[in-house]
Amino acid sequence: MSTSRFLPALRVMLALQTVALLLQAITAGLLLSTPGGRGLHNASAGVVLVTALLYLVVAILVWRPGGGSPRAVAPAVAMVVLVLAQAMLGALHMKALHVPLGVLMFGGSLVQLVQVLLARRAVAA
Template sequence: MASPRFLPLLRAAVALQAVAILVQAITAGLLLSSPGGRTLHAASAGVLLLAGLLHLAAAVLVWRPGGGPPRAIAPAAGLLVATLVEMALGMAHLKALHVPVGVLMFGGSVVRLVQVWADRRADATAAV
């Protein structure tokens, strides 16, 4: 069980990352349909990178000073690496790889979000 002190930060970071990935999908649609879409998609990629860094930092805080298990670090690091790969593929204009990696990231973020909130129910059950 993760430390209650840093668990809310982890939940907030995972939620922010999931929203940022959703915004990436929306701005990808704008990229195809409007002239300013490329700028919005690039700006939201920066926000996604920051959200990924926050997610990783929160996972480390839950583990090290919080005394929780290190299991939250691997998914956070995986999503951060996927974000960096995704950014490189986008800058290289490799849409055939960029789009599937983005879809995998969206699925991974939803899975991670469910895992974090499932931990919340386990925490509530343990408290009772």
């Protein structure tokens, strides 16, 4: 990655997205164990969507006006698509696909976050 002025924002958005996905998993557990869990799970799904959309906006800013690599845009687009698919699967109560996709999304977000943080260290060194 280049030294775009938007890279710190990309790191922050990836961290927020990863935390939102972790909270989504926590509220999934609450969904199964408490009466109010469904509302919390639905609300945290909205947070995940907002963070994924903001991640996409920041990835585009890193690329176009920031002069960075366009490589950050593809994972951001993929995450938005996965979030929308995840919401549809959840609404259709297709747990056999909804749960593994959620795990995949969290893992993918965590991998992206680590890559961006390691790229920062490589530039600093």
